[in-house]
Amino acid sequence: MFTPRTVLVVIIAAILGTTFNAIAVNIMAGEEVMPLITSLGRNLVAIIVALLLIPTFARGGNLAAWAIALIALTVIPSLLAKFAFGAAAPWQFVLTVNFIYAFVATLIYAVSYRKH
Structure with a gap:
């Protein structure tokens, strides 16, 4: 499940998602x-x-x-933004x-998972 390939794909996916x-x-x-x-x-x-x-796609x-x-x-990131990092933006903005x-x-x- 957690292989070097899947972890690398997650890192790339997360960074592009954040971009x-x-x-x-x-x-x-x-x-x-x-x-x-x-x-x-x-x-x-x-x-x-x-x-x-x-694990979500594996199961x-x-x-x-x-x-x-x-x-x-x-x-999860929205809850973290609002409650852990104090984001002042409205919920709708944060969720969007x-x-x-x-x-x-x-x-x-x-x-990537389909090609695996």
Whole structure:
């Protein structure tokens, strides 16, 4: 389940998801994009949360895996943003930009998983 390949794919998926999340934050709120993309903390949290993709896709069916992944990868970072990191943005904003991260990370992992 947790192989060097799947972990590498998760790292790539999480970083790309975070990149698209940062672009969305830039478009929606005007924040500088590069500090968001290059933030070690944001990328580490994204990678740790995205590790859930490995057991989710290994155990679940395709549709179930997608649903669980999108929910988990949207909700967990949103809860962390609001309660651990003190994000002042409204819930709708936080959930929207984290859904973008979740969708991109899940898409990249799912496409890679099918080829595995």
